[in-house]
Amino acid sequence: MSPQSILPTPGITDKLLVDSENMTSATETNTIRLTHGEKYLTSSWYKGSGEIAHKKDGRSFEVSATFTLKAEVKVVEGVFQPANETLANIYNSRGRCVAVIDQTVNELYGEQIRKYFDAHEIPLKMMAFRAWEADKTPETVHHILEFLGKDGCDVSRSEPVLIIGGGVLSDVAGLACALQHRRTPYIMVGTTVVAAIDAGPSPRTCTNGKQFKNSIGAYHPPVLTLVDRSFFRTLGTGHIRNGIAEIIKMAITDDAVLFELLEKYGPRLIETHFATLGEDEELAEIADDIIYRALFSYMKHEGTNMFETYQDRPHAYGHTWSPRFEPAVKMMHGHAVTTGMAFGATLAVKMNWLKPEERDRIIALCQSLGLTVYHPILEDMDVMIEGQKNMRRKRGEGGLWAPVPRGGIGACDYIQEVPPELLEAAVTEHKAVCGNLPNHGAGVEMYLSDLGLK
Numbered sequence: 001m002s003p004q005s006i007l008p009t010p011g012i013t014d015k016l017l018v019d020s021e022n023m024t025s026a027t028e029t030n031t032i033r034l035t036h037g038e039k040y041l042t043s044s045w046y047k048g049s050g051e052i053a054h055k056k057d058g059r060s061f062e063v064s065a066t067f068t069l070k071a072e073v074k075v076v077e078g079v080f081q082p083a084n085e086t087l088a089n090i091y092n093s094r095g096r097c098v099a100v101i102d103q104t105v106n107e108l109y110g111e112q113i114r115k116y117f118d119a120h121e122i123p124l125k126m127m128a129f130r131a132w133e134a135d136k137t138p139e140t141v142h143h144i145l146e147f148l149g150k151d152g153c154d155v156s157r158s159e160p161v162l163i164i165g166g167g168v169l170s171d172v173a174g175l176a177c178a179l180q181h182r183r184t185p186y187i188m189v190g191t192t193v194v195a196a197i198d199a200g201p202s203p204r205t206c207t208n209g210k211q212f213k214n215s216i217g218a219y220h221p222p223v224l225t226l227v228d229r230s231f232f233r234t235l236g237t238g239h240i241r242n243g244i245a246e247i248i249k250m251a252i253t254d255d256a257v258l259f260e261l262l263e264k265y266g267p268r269l270i271e272t273h274f275a276t277l278g279e280d281e282e283l284a285e286i287a288d289d290i291i292y293r294a295l296f297s298y299m300k301h302e303g304t305n306m307f308e309t310y311q312d313r314p315h316a317y318g319h320t321w322s323p324r325f326e327p328a329v330k331m332m333h334g335h336a337v338t339t340g341m342a343f344g345a346t347l348a349v350k351m352n353w354l355k356p357e358e359r360d361r362i363i364a365l366c367q368s369l370g371l372t373v374y375h376p377i378l379e380d381m382d383v384m385i386e387g388q389k390n391m392r393r394k395r396g397e398g399g400l401w402a403p404v405p406r407g408g409i410g411a412c413d414y415i416q417e418v419p420p421e422l423l424e425a426a427v428t429e430h431k432a433v434c435g436n437l438p439n440h441g442a443g444v445e446m447y448l449s450d451l452g453l454k
Contacts, residue, residue, distance in 0.1 A: 193243020
């Protein structure tokens with residue numbers, strides 16, 4: 001059988017649109033571009049196309065494929081108020097809603113959520129899971145899969161699962177959706193600051209490994225993220241503080257205006273839980289603006305580089321060494337990130353990428369919000385160097401690619417390698433810089449145990 005005889009013939013099937021190009025170059029290849037008909041879509045959120053090129057010797061071919069998805073992010077008010085039809089419009093046509101909810105969120109908002117779906121006459125199947133940092137394990141992912149699978153709700157691969165909770169739940173439940181039918185869509189309603197502006201819309205779903213945070217996972221973003229800051233009202237102040245660290249990282253690396261807003265309004269946002277305590281309408285508008293700017297900066301880079309194909313990722317600022325030292329000392333994630341950010345700023349000063357006064361503004365902002373900028377774990381060179389080795393493996397063959405600010409606040413660049421002698425010198429300098437700070441740079445409620453977590 002000749003190679004030509006195995007090619008699809010236009011007209012014999014309506015499943016594929018075929019565009020065949022005969023090329024008579026030295027390689028003697030034929031390329032066929034294939035585009036699938038819209039009626040065969042598995043889900044309305046995902047599309048794809050590709051091409052196959054084979055050599056005329058009939059012994060080798062190459063396949064190239066493109067996967068396209070749309071992921072929408074909306075800042076909304078009263079997502080579970082019956083008058084808000086955003087979710088009802090999605091689930092009405094599907095005849096039910098299958099939801100995974102954080103156990104604590106269920107205790108606070110479960111009745112309101114059930115009343116919402118009752119009001120719209122949509123059957124709701126909702127399962128609550130505890131989602132502490134200690135629960136960020138493969139076992140939790142398997143428990144969620146049992147609920148979604150044949151022995152539970154038997155979710156279809158075109159049926160969007162509703163996830164309601166914080167950052168841990170978004171990571172593990174998102175990973176479960178990635179595994180269910182190899183790709184099941186989901187909608188994320190983040191109920192913490194971290195989930196709302198970082199972990200929730202992120203395509204990175206994951207669970208922890210034994211020694212390295214978030215080391216097991218898959219790229220699978222929610223098809224829709226709904227951000228409703230009214231949930232922040234019932235959060236502990238420590239969780240507000242923890243989450244605002246993820247906004248700071250985008251301000252430093254991408255949005256100088258956002259940084260100035262945080263300098264001016266950050267303490268009030270923490271005090272009022274993003275203007276959900278009290279009736280300050282002006283602050284509420286500012287809170288929505290800050291949330292939107294943080295989301296836009298984050299997804300501008302994260303969303304358009306969905307599979308981390310490239311490592312010029314500003315949102316990884318503060319996340320180069322912290323994934324190793326955070327679990328070692330059981331720090332809150334936001335405090336570990338700000339420690340990494342402050343150290344990264346000092347490293348940038350050491351490399352003449354940043355002025356000392358700009359580094360000092362970064363440290364001052366973090367300190368004004370009660371976030372940690374220095375911890376003695378930085379002095380453990382074995383931990384720091386091991387963290388770099390782990391990150392090189394994670395980020396590919398090109399190097400460490402540690403993002404740090406360069407040329408002022410609101411811009412960044414990427415350090416390909418940090419030799420041990422530079423690393424140690426930067427730690428020594430950062431320790432000296434933070435030595436005169438209150439509590440030597442320690443933050444408020446900086447450990448998991450401070451907030452009753454394990």
